[in-house]
Structures are given as structure tokens and as C-alpha cells.
Amino acid sequence: MSTRNQPKNLLRLGVFFQGVNSGTVWKTPEAGSQTDFESFRRLIQTAERGIFSAFFLGEGLRLREHLGQIHDLDVAGRPDAQTLLAALAAVTNRIGLVATQNTTYNDPADMAHRLASLDLISGGRAAWNIVTTDNAWTGANFRRGGYLDHADRYTHAEAFVATAKRIWDSWGREDIAANGSQSAWFAGNAPKPVEHTGKHYNISYTSRLPRSAQIRPVLFQAGDSAEGRDFAARQADVIFSAHGGLEAAKVFRADITARTLKAGRPASAVKIMPGSEFILAATESEAEEKHRWVREQQIGPQQALAYLEQFWGESLAGLDPEGPLPDFDPKISESDVTRGSGFQGAKAVELTRSWRESAKDQGLNILEFVRGKSGRVGGSFVGSYARVADTLERYAESGAVDGFNITPWLIPSGLDDIVNHLVPELQERGVYPTHYAGDTLRENLGLEDPTDVAPAVTDEDNTRYEVAV
Amino acid sequence: MTTAHQPNAILVLEVDGAGAHPAAWRLDNQTPDSVLDAQQIAKAVLAAESAGFHAVSIEDSRLAPGSGPGARLDAIQRAAFLGPLTHSIGLIPVADSIYTEPFHLSTQLSALDGVSAGRAGWIVSAGGTAAEGAAVGREAVTAGELPGEVADVLEASRRLWDSWEDGAVIKDVATGRYLDRSKVHYADFVGKRFSVKGSSISPRPIQGQIPVFAAEPLDADSDAILIGAPDLDGLLAAAQGNSFPGIRIAELDFVLDHAGEPAADRVEALDGWEPWHSPRARFTGTATDFTDYLLELLGHVGGVRLHPAELRKDAQEFAALVLPALRLAGALKPIRTGNTLRETLGLPAARNRFAAS
Ligand SMILES: Cc1cc2nc3c(=O)[nH]c(=O)nc-3n(C[C@H](O)[C@H](O)[C@H](O)COP(=O)(O)O)c2cc1C
Numbered sequence A: 001m002s003t004r005n006q007p008k009n010l011l012r013l014g015v016f017f018q019g020v021n022s023g024t025v026w027k028t029p030e031a032g033s034q035t036d037f038e039s040f041r042r043l044i045q046t047a048e049r050g051i052f053s054a055f056f057l058g059e060g061l062r063l064r065e066h067l068g069q070i071h072d073l074d075v076a077g078r079p080d081a082q083t084l085l086a087a088l089a090a091v092t093n094r095i096g097l098v099a100t101q102n103t104t105y106n107d108p109a110d111m112a113h114r115l116a117s118l119d120l121i122s123g124g125r126a127a128w129n130i131v132t133t134d135n136a137w138t139g140a141n142f143r144r145g146g147y148l149d150h151a152d153r154y155t156h157a158e159a160f161v162a163t164a165k166r167i168w169d170s171w172g173r174e175d176i177a178a179n180g181s182q183s184a185w186f187a188g189n190a191p192k193p194v195e196h197t198g199k200h201y202n203i204s205y206t207s208r209l210p211r212s213a214q215i216r217p218v219l220f221q222a223g224d225s226a227e228g229r230d231f232a233a234r235q236a237d238v239i240f241s242a243h244g245g246l247e248a249a250k251v252f253r254a255d256i257t258a259r260t261l262k263a264g265r266p267a268s269a270v271k272i273m274p275g276s277e278f279i280l281a282a283t284e285s286e287a288e289e290k291h292r293w294v295r296e297q298q299i300g301p302q303q304a305l306a307y308l309e310q311f312w313g314e315s316l317a318g319l320d321p322e323g324p325l326p327d328f329d330p331k332i333s334e335s336d337v338t339r340g341s342g343f344q345g346a347k348a349v350e351l352t353r354s355w356r357e358s359a360k361d362q363g364l365n366i367l368e369f370v371r372g373k374s375g376r377v378g379g380s381f382v383g384s385y386a387r388v389a390d391t392l393e394r395y396a397e398s399g400a401v402d403g404f405n406i407t408p409w410l411i412p413s414g415l416d417d418i419v420n421h422l423v424p425e426l427q428e429r430g431v432y433p434t435h436y437a438g439d440t441l442r443e444n445l446g447l448e449d450p451t452d453v454a455p456a457v458t459d460e461d462n463t464r465y466e467v468a469v
Numbered sequence B: 001m002t003t004a005h006q007p008n009a010i011l012v013l014e015v016d017g018a019g020a021h022p023a024a025w026r027l028d029n030q031t032p033d034s035v036l037d038a039q040q041i042a043k044a045v046l047a048a049e050s051a052g053f054h055a056v057s058i059e060d061s062r063l064a065p066g067s068g069p070g071a072r073l074d075a076i077q078r079a080a081f082l083g084p085l086t087h088s089i090g091l092i093p094v095a096d097s098i099y100t101e102p103f104h105l106s107t108q109l110s111a112l113d114g115v116s117a118g119r120a121g122w123i124v125s126a127g128g129t130a131a132e133g134a135a136v137g138r139e140a141v142t143a144g145e146l147p148g149e150v151a152d153v154l155e156a157s158r159r160l161w162d163s164w165e166d167g168a169v170i171k172d173v174a175t176g177r178y179l180d181r182s183k184v185h186y187a188d189f190v191g192k193r194f195s196v197k198g199s200s201i202s203p204r205p206i207q208g209q210i211p212v213f214a215a216e217p218l219d220a221d222s223d224a225i226l227i228g229a230p231d232l233d234g235l236l237a238a239a240q241g242n243s244f245p246g247i248r249i250a251e252l253d254f255v256l257d258h259a260g261e262p263a264a265d266r267v268e269a270l271d272g273w274e275p276w277h278s279p280r281a282r283f284t285g286t287a288t289d290f291t292d293y294l295l296e297l298l299g300h301v302g303g304v305r306l307h308p309a310e311l312r313k314d315a316q317e318f319a320a321l322v323l324p325a326l327r328l329a330g331a332l333k334p335i336r337t338g339n340t341l342r343e344t345l346g347l348p349a350a351r352n353r354f355a356a357s
Helices: A037-049 A081-089 A108-121 A150-168 A226-235 A246-262 A284-298 A301-312 A348-362 A366-373 A385-398 A416-428 A459-464 B032-036 B038-051 B075-085 B102-115 B130-135 B143-162 B232-241 B263-273 B287-297 B311-328 B341-345
Strands: A012-017 A054-057 A096-102 A126-131 A194-197 A202-205 A218-221 A238-241 A271-281 A380-384 A403-406 B010-014 B055-058 B090-096 B122-125 B169-172 B177-179 B212-215 B224-227 B247-256 B281-285 B303-308
Touching (some): A012 A271, A037 B075, A081 B102, A096 A108, A096 A218, A108 A126, A108 A150, A218 A226, A246 A271, A284 A366, A284 A380, A301 A366, B010 B311, B055 B075, B075 B102, B102 B143, B232 B247, B247 B311, B287 B311, B303 B311
Parallel strands (some): A054 A096, A126 A218, A218 A238, A238 A271, A271 A380, B010 B303, B122 B212
């Protein structure tokens, strides 16, 4: 199925419509709606014009809070990912549709069915970004509540994904009658149920959907702990990583390669796409000027204080945003879960002490310091189209990454300069596709067909996956 | 209380699979796997929209269909795919309320409303069977408990939909606030089997509250009731006997003469493959007789949900011969491009339970 007519080491681009946090500028008139369908349509169609491999939606299953109240400073309100992607499938042809979906607050049969449905509706373009965020605070929105120990999140996720794979693999189009005069709609026997017995629940489910044009949804993973990396090495096709700097990306690639080989898969089975941000212009100085402006837009005085408050655990309303960082220690030991997975569980005292020191050394006030922390560690590319293209060419040559997942800082026009200017520069350098390789996401990411197609249900399978779920 | 000569009825076309007859997939000149082809579904719904149907409904179930095609795409996703392709027709998926997460269901429907510019509806289903429960590792829910459970799921959904007031997004540059948090509320729903803290992760749906359709006895808090009976006379009687205060929709299978072939012969041919067991009243005959029957029926109900034996053939005949006659007789509500489903149904703007008024 996969075509191999493009040279090696092509970079692929994805676009991440973030819809939360302070990264997306909303205070300027060019900023459009964060939730209207037209914003999504515009962004994905621009991405498809730029031959992006994937359009990516995040997920957070509880509205963010700050110091015990609804967080009011950042964009919020993103729509349900799969429903939105099913609609976007109708207005696009080739781009992949990636839904971030949580294994802790979903049922495996239900999730497998909806992802299979999206995969068929889109002609084989669906992907699942598997996340494992778990806490009682989010659990309060769901039937099972916060039932999972943090230590079990990946054994649970792995049993969940293994069950989903068995559901996806349970039958295919070859099992459907070729024409209306056959004895039944199924050419042979009707599919058998997938059974699973585990710690948290038992399942018996007969799939209502066959394999898709790309066999089953592509699996992304985002989670950076050792367990998360091993999980990706065993189960995922693509890692949405947090390591965008070239040196860090090389180290991460080596680590993932070792884990992938250890899991018995070829190194090329797992692609890596770090999250990234691009601030581009025709010249270096214009790009620098834009960079400053973007940071000002992202982080105003209120956002700067709120950023610190997450780690100090109390209101800092009395502080001058143009003054120094607080000269006292946080009253909490770890940052809370309520501002999203990217901020939770930081060791507050150590972290804030080091911040205080570095702000003092560099002579930065609160506003300047927090603006400096904005953007993506190593994954922020600021510069002229040509120079950033040169930088990306070095990434391509290094083999450290397979592409980038870009978070636009402006919605819905934030991809325009990337598609209009950066993509052609990359194509000229021979490191970016000039056309879609195929119709499915698997083909367009250069992935092989999955080889771990689950065997028919046996008792062994049941015991193998008995650990969790 | 209503008469057929006021323009007040709505037509809902059921578009699942190849049609209501379990053998429909055999005779519709499509390959058997075309029920999985979103483009084919879109074609049928675009035809329904241009014919002047007010809405389409999309059947679903947690279990593989027991007869006919063994595959079915998720109904909310099918509706979502149709959202950007259509402009006036309501999109009403069937969705189970018993084994879903109410929080997910409410945001899925809310997203459907967003991608269809306010044309989402919801037909609440509730099986509660052991086989459905086994798919998600949960117990059966007895028939007696279903109405209470549906009421809980509906109340949780409605509270989540209202949890962001209209205008909660303020984008106030001076104070740096994107949201006015005084306009965002916790759902704080506690039911018998589940609780939901809320708020929703999405803003209030375009329609405020998405119109909900349900059959007895699940209709306690629905906007519209689905009325069924085993035969045509029974349906007329049930329609007259029903005192539901909201919109009353009659459920009806139908088969029309097509391409010179009488409806009864068509049913016989289909039944030769597989018998048609349906709990619904069935009309079999000519377009003229069907028009007459519907004009009488529409004197007693606010609309019909039409289940064509064969989707393509029967919807086409209906669109060509019955629908124009009903419109000419003044029986149908007008359709306006850009209307929300609430507007098409004639429902008032939905008040927000959390808004200070
Ligand atoms: C780049 C990146 C993006 C993520 N996006 C999401 C998200 O959208 N929703 C979510 O619930 N968790 C998200 N996560 C959280 C992870 O899936 C994971 O649950 C969390 O990091 C804890 O796992 P870990 O300890 O392996 O990192 C993201 C993590 C990373 C590194």
C-alpha cells in the first residue's frame, strides 16, 4: 500500500490547533474565533494546501482552573475532537486527522469504534494521539471518577490500546459480500466478539466496523516519562515529542531507537515530531521584531502573574509585574493539575528558586522573565524564511526528527506565511514533499502497514492483557 | 388541536444504511460496503435537502445490526460529516444514553451543533441490555429504570450545555481576560448512577439547547416525542390520543411504486430475501394515497419521521411526488437556509438555566 517514490529524510509537518493556554494570541484584531468551525476549516485547508501530513487537536477533559476558580485569562472552549474532525473530513481530501483522546476517561470498545468510524469516514486519514492524563479533578466529570493510580496509567493504557487493536483487526472488507445476490451481507461468518478480562472491567464486544484503507488509525503518543517512552516504543507510530532543540532531539531519537529495537520493532517504525512554533518574516530583523510583539501579545501583566501563581500556589496580585520575582518560597510543594497536563506536578520550591536566581542574574522583571519562558523549549524557530529553512535542512540531514508539529500562535491565519514562504523554501532544498504520497495518513507519514495485526481471539490473548483495563 | 391546512408539519427522513428494509442493500445498485461510504451518505442527504425535507435522522445502536448490513458508522460522526456540506437540513443522530459518558455525549452533540451552524438534534435511545453493557463492562439496566436514567443523562447534558452563558467569551484586552468567569458555571449534576462536576469544556451550543427527541416512556424532558404504532390506523389513533405538550412526530415505514413497479411487488421481492420485521406502521402503495394518508395524519401531529424501505428509491419517489403535494396543500413548515433546527421546528430560543434574568 505504501508508496516509496520520495527521497529519504523528508520532513513532515503537522499543525496543532491548540485552543488552550497562553500561546495563542487573542488580543489583536487579526485573531479570529478559537471555536467557530470556520476557523478550523480555514486552518486545515491552508495546511492541506501546504501538503501538511496531519491536523491535530488536543484534549483536556476539564475546564482549566486557577487558584480554585475557572481560569479566565487564556483561550478555552475547544470542541470535541472526533466530531470536529469528522466534519473537517468533508472539506479536505488528504490531510491526516489526529484526535487526542484519553485512555483513562473512555471505554476501549467505544473509543475503538469511534476512531474506526472516523478512519472510514475520512478514507483512512484518522489518527489517535493517546494520552494518559489522570487525576481525580478530571475524573469528577466521569462515571468512574478518579479511579486510576498514577503508577498504573500506562499498564492501563496499554491494555486499552491492545484491546482497541484487536477490535480494529477483527474483520475487514474482504469479509463483506461482493454483491447483493450473495446469501448474506457478510461473505463468511459474522465477526466474533473481542473478549477482555481485566482489573478494572471486563469486555465483550463485536466490532461493527471493518479495517480501513490504512488498516487501522495511526497511533500518536505524547507523554515523556520512561514508561511513556516504552509505551510509545511498543504501541505507537508517531511520538509528539517535547524535544525540539537539535541536540535534545538527537538524544531523544537515540533513546527512542533503543527502546523501539528492544520492543522488537524496527527503528523506523516510530516517527518523531516535536511540538514547535514558527515566527517568520522576510528578514531576520523583522522576524525579531515580530517575536517581541508575539511575546507581548501572549503574556500581558495578568498572564505573567498568573504564570508564577501556578507555581507559588497563591495570589501574587500585590506584586508589580515590572518588578522582581517574589522573594519568598511557594506555599505548595508541587504545581496543581488544574492548569493542564503541561504544568502539573512541577517541584515548586526548587523550580522557583532557580527562576529567582536566573531572573536576578539576567536583570529581568516578572513580565520579561515570563515572556522569556514562553514558546517551546528548543522548538521555537524565529527568523527569516530562508534561514529557518536552512536550520530545518540540518534537522532533516541529522535524522533526529521526522518532522514538526506546529502550533500556530495566531488563529486562523497563523499558517499562511509558513505555507506561502517556508514550505517552498523547504521544497527547494529537497527536504519537504511536493505532493501527497497517497490517500491515507499512513502513506503520507511514510509508515509501513502495521505488522502486529492481532491474532484471532484466544484465551492466551485474554490472559496476556489481564494486567489492567 | 392542529389541522393539516396550517403550514406546521416537519418531515424527517431516516437515512441509515440502504433503507429500512433489511434486504434494501441488495437491490439499490450499490456495492454492499457502500453503507460505509460517507460520500454516498452525503449524496442521499444532499438530495433530501434539495427536495425540502426539514431534517434527516441517522439511526445507530451499540450492537451490530441484527439483520441487513453488519456495519454502521457512528451516527454523530456521520451527522458531523454532513454539517459543512449542507445548509438548511436538520441533522438528528440517534445516540445511546445508557452506556455513554454523559460528559462526552454532551460535548459531541455540542460540537455537532457547531459544525452544522446550529442544525443538530438528538434522538435519545436507551437499550440497557446486557449485551450493550458488556461492551463497556457494565451491567444491564432494567426497563423500569431506563426512563430515570435517561432523565439523568438529559439533565446532565442540559446543565453542561448551559454551563457557559452566551457571551462568556469577552476577550477584554484591558483586564487580560478571555472569559468572564461569572458567566461560566459548574454543572454540579448528581444522579443515581453518575455525577458530573462540569463546567463543559466547550461554549454553549449555537442553539443553546439542542432539540431532543424521544419515544415513550423516555420523553419526560424531551422537546419532541416520537409516536409509533403497529399499523396505519393505529398510528392515527395514537396520534390523536397523545397529549405530549411539545412537538409530536409519528414514526412510519413507507414503500412507494417505483419505476413502474408497484410498491407491494417491491416489498415481496425484498421479503423474498429476508422478512421485514418492524415495530412501525407501514404504508405500501401509490404516492397519491400516501399523500392523502399523510395529510390526515399531519392534522394530528407536528411531523413524521419517514423510514424508506429503500433509501434511494423511496426517498426519490417521495421527493418527486409526495413532498410537493404536501407543500402545495400547505401542510409543511417553511424552510429557510441558515435557520437553526430550533427555528425550523418552531421552538423558542432556549433560556439559560444559569443566567440571571
Ligand atoms: C507534547 C505533549 C502534548 C500533550 N498533549 C496532551 C493533551 O492534549 N491532552 C492530555 O490530556 N494530555 C496531554 N499530554 C500529556 C501526556 O499524554 C501524558 O498523559 C502526561 O504527560 C503524563 O504522562 P508522562 O508521565 O509519561 O509524561 C501531552 C504531553 C506532551 C509531552
